[in-house]
Amino acid sequence: MSGTDSQSLLRPPASNIIFDSEKDRGLDRADTDSISSVEDEKHDPDEYVKLQTTEQELSTSTDQQPKVTKEHLACQRICLGFGCIFLCAFILVASCLIGHDISLDKLVNITELNLETGFKVEAGKQRLREYEFDVTHRWAAPSGVWKKMMLVNGQSPGPLIEVNTGDIVRVKVNNYLSGGESTTIHWHGIHQRNTTWMDGVAGISQCGIPPGKSFTYEFEIIDQRGTFWYHAHSKVQYTDGLYGPIIVHDPDEKLPSDTDIAAERIVFMGGSFHAYGEDLLESYLQPSSKWAPSMPGVEPLPDVILINGLAPFTNCSLTSSTWPSSKPPICDPSPRRYMTPMTNGTTRLRLINHSSFTSLYFTIDSHPHLTIIEIDGVEVAPITVPGVYLNIGQRYSILVSPTHHPAGSFAMRATIPKSCFLPYVPYTSSILESVNHQGTALLSYSPDHLNSSSSSSSSVLPITSQNPNLNIPQNCTDLPFSLPVPLRAIPAYPLDETHPPSKNTHEINFQFQQAGPVNRIFINRTSYSPLPNTTQLWLSLSQTFDDNNNNNNNNPDPDPGGYNNYGFPLNQQVLLLPEADKTVQVAINSRDVMEHPFHLHGHTFQIVAWGPGEFTAGSNPNTTWNLENPMRRDTLTIPGLSHVVIRFLADNPGIWALHCHVAWHMEAGMLITFLERPNDLKRLVHDMDPSIRELSRSFCSGEKPPKTKSQKT
Ligand code: C2O
Numbered sequence: 001m002s003g004t005d006s007q008s009l010l011r012p013p014a015s016n017i018i019f020d021s022e023k024d025r026g027l028d029r030a031d032t033d034s035i036s037s038v039e040d041e042k043h044d045p046d047e048y049v050k051l052q053t054t055e056q057e058l059s060t061s062t063d064q065q066p067k068v069t070k071e072h073l074a075c076q077r078i079c080l081g082f083g084c085i086f087l088c089a090f091i092l093v094a095s096c097l098i099g100h101d102i103s104l105d106k107l108v109n110i111t112e113l114n115l116e117t118g119f120k121v122e123a124g125k126q127r128l129r130e131y132e133f134d135v136t137h138r139w140a141a142p143s144g145v146w147k148k149m150m151l152v153n154g155q156s157p158g159p160l161i162e163v164n165t166g167d168i169v170r171v172k173v174n175n176y177l178s179g180g181e182s183t184t185i186h187w188h189g190i191h192q193r194n195t196t197w198m199d200g201v202a203g204i205s206q207c208g209i210p211p212g213k214s215f216t217y218e219f220e221i222i223d224q225r226g227t228f229w230y231h232a233h234s235k236v237q238y239t240d241g242l243y244g245p246i247i248v249h250d251p252d253e254k255l256p257s258d259t260d261i262a263a264e265r266i267v268f269m270g271g272s273f274h275a276y277g278e279d280l281l282e283s284y285l286q287p288s289s290k291w292a293p294s295m296p297g298v299e300p301l302p303d304v305i306l307i308n309g310l311a312p313f314t315n316c317s318l319t320s321s322t323w324p325s326s327k328p329p330i331c332d333p334s335p336r337r338y339m340t341p342m343t344n345g346t347t348r349l350r351l352i353n354h355s356s357f358t359s360l361y362f363t364i365d366s367h368p369h370l371t372i373i374e375i376d377g378v379e380v381a382p383i384t385v386p387g388v389y390l391n392i393g394q395r396y397s398i399l400v401s402p403t404h405h406p407a408g409s410f411a412m413r414a415t416i417p418k419s420c421f422l423p424y425v426p427y428t429s430s431i432l433e434s435v436n437h438q439g440t441a442l443l444s445y446s447p448d449h450l451n452s453s454s455s456s457s458s459s460v461l462p463i464t465s466q467n468p469n470l471n472i473p474q475n476c477t478d479l480p481f482s483l484p485v486p487l488r489a490i491p492a493y494p495l496d497e498t499h500p501p502s503k504n505t506h507e508i509n510f511q512f513q514q515a516g517p518v519n520r521i522f523i524n525r526t527s528y529s530p531l532p533n534t535t536q537l538w539l540s541l542s543q544t545f546d547d548n549n550n551n552n553n554n555n556p557d558p559d560p561g562g563y564n565n566y567g568f569p570l571n572q573q574v575l576l577l578p579e580a581d582k583t584v585q586v587a588i589n590s591r592d593v594m595e596h597p598f599h600l601h602g603h604t605f606q607i608v609a610w611g612p613g614e615f616t617a618g619s620n621p622n623t624t625w626n627l628e629n630p631m632r633r634d635t636l637t638i639p640g641l642s643h644v645v646i647r648f649l650a651d652n653p654g655i656w657a658l659h660c661h662v663a664w665h666m667e668a669g670m671l672i673t674f675l676e677r678p679n680d681l682k683r684l685v686h687d688m689d690p691s692i693r694e695l696s697r698s699f700c701s702g703e704k705p706p707k708t709k710s711q712k713t
């Protein structure tokens with residue numbers, strides 16, 4: 001860690017900053033004209049004066065603010081061209097925003113999280129839903145400790161995307177990040193049918209949106225409904241708050257017949273670090289990290305578990321094991337936790353885990369019966385459970401009914417199942433220990449909140465309910481894979497059992513391995529790292545993928561469905577899915593003791609088989625098969641030292657990542673991609689809007705201008 005970085009981490013909350021450059025950018029979705037123009041604000045001359053003043057005030061206490069401001073001064077002097085004015089303007093806005101602290105009331109948007117938006121659920125009318133996302137660095141204290149966050153429109157969780165199935169979503173993302181950081185946004189669980197370039201994965205489907213630039217994502221929600229989320233998909237940026245909910249309504253959603261849902265609420269939960277994600281990442285990837293000096297590859301444990309963006313933290317004398325500096329962070333003890341208001345009827349809680357490292361077990365005190373009705377956007381026959389195990393990226397909708405509860409409030413708890421993680425990290429997090437490895441929020445039936453729920457979002461009320469027998473299952477697995485039954489039944493996609501096996505069939509294995517002094521994660525023979533100046537998508541366009549000799553670099557592989565990297569660099573592993581609309585089968589073998597949450601882009605997969613040990617050459621004697629109406633989802637837990645077999649149809653040409661959703665593991669190489677129907681993909685890219693294609697390619701600074709092959713003529 002460089003000195004500059006640690007200084008920037010120690011930057012005090014700049015309560016003495018006086019300018020207020022950013023209006024509340026909460027977006028009225030019905031009226032996009034109401035978005036106040038960023039352009040207008042950028043050219044406000046008063047702003048500039050205030051900035052100069054601020055620079056003097058702050059110059060002794062921080063390195064960050066003056067640095068940005070000097071840049072913009074220099075920029076002003078040098079720039080005469082029109083293009084430069086825009087660049088200056090962006091830098092100016094970015095420099096304003098980083099210095100501007102966010103209060104908890106702005107950070108956490110209760111109207112959206114309580115889904116009290118007045119949204120009209122309807123079918124048959126395709127609407128365009130437009131959003132504008134200003135991505136900024138801001139200082140905020142979600143747990144009382146001030147940290148540098150990455151926010152969308154000043155919020156974390158970011159603004160709600162709420163649509164009906166069939167709608168078109170259009171999101172203009174403006175990158176106002178400081179420090180030269182690029183970013184992308186991925187729409188987790190949304191299929192991106194025929195729009196793989198809108199998938200938002202840096203190095204795979206696009207190059208990062210450079211600072212000062214904008215990119216507009218646009219995609220249709222086709223035959224999907226339920227609970228989804230979006231997050232940055234560039235390095236570990238989502239760790240610092242860059243995520244938000246996506247709710248897809250459908251009047252034809254299949255719900256248990258006797259249910260009348262009176263209200264819906266989002267419960268977004270996940271670990272959060274006092275330290276800045278990028279600093280943790282840098283340390284994590286070294287032979288020796290701050291928190292585990294003698295063992296490479298040990299993940300940082302979160303300091304707190306946020307629920308809807310908040311975590312109470314009152315003991316500022318406790319220090320974080322992963323904090324990178326000897327000076328403690330600024331801490332204002334905060335007892336605030338989120339309060340979810342209940343109604344008189346049944347409430348649907350939409351649970352989402354946005355963690356970077358751990359799964360969470362969700363419970364509500366005095367509510368031993370939670371009824372699961374949706375898993376990752378798939379409606380399932382009701383399953384009643386005492387608690388819900390959510391791995392990273394997974395979503396569950398549960399029904400909670402108040403019938404037996406008196407007025408009052410009950411704790412909602414998101415607890416780390418300790419045995420799944422603590423045995424593998426040779427240190428403790430004293431802060432996390434002080435809260436029992438648990439995040440808490442309140443579920444309130446108090447009459448005050450029954451009618452005007454929006455009047456307060458967070459509460460300093462102590463938790464009065466007790467859950468003395470809180471029994472956290474320690475088996476580190478999802479619900480038994482055979483238990484959830486999708487209500488839209490689909491039998492397992494049939495596998496063509498010919499020899500040689502279908503080219504859409506793959507077996508992969510993953511393991512942690514020492515690579516010199518550092519520890520990396522290998523899938524088959526490759527530890528992935530993202531391409532810096534191009535993407536797999538663009539690189540795939542100029543290659544010929546021959547089904548028989550599957551390789552462009554004289555390295556023929558005897559297994560046609562197996563490992564190779566075609567013409568991609570050696571740290572990319574691209575598996576081909578050439579057979580259109582045929583079944584894809586992928587066996588994922590874990591050679592690691594820990595559980596790992598695997599997420600597939602572009603598809604919802606069926607879980608058709610599982611068992612201990614490895615699945616090789618098409619089988620394992622200990623495999624359990626479930627072919628009748630197997631559960632479907634987009635993120636599953638692979639238990640330690642075992643295998644899971646998934647299937648889906650090759651019906652969506654594109655370049656799709658399959659990876660562990662532990663942010664640290666992804667960065668240590670735990671990712672592969674499927675190149676689905678490369679020739680159809682080339683056609684799609686050929687036919688896409690050329691201006692979008694050229695804009696996206698222009699973000700790849702190392703990219704040569706595209707050959708006219710992919711150009712419309
Ligand atoms: Cu939630 Cu590849 O991501």
Ligand code: CU
Pocket residue numbers: 595596597660661662665670
């Ligand atoms: Cu992992």
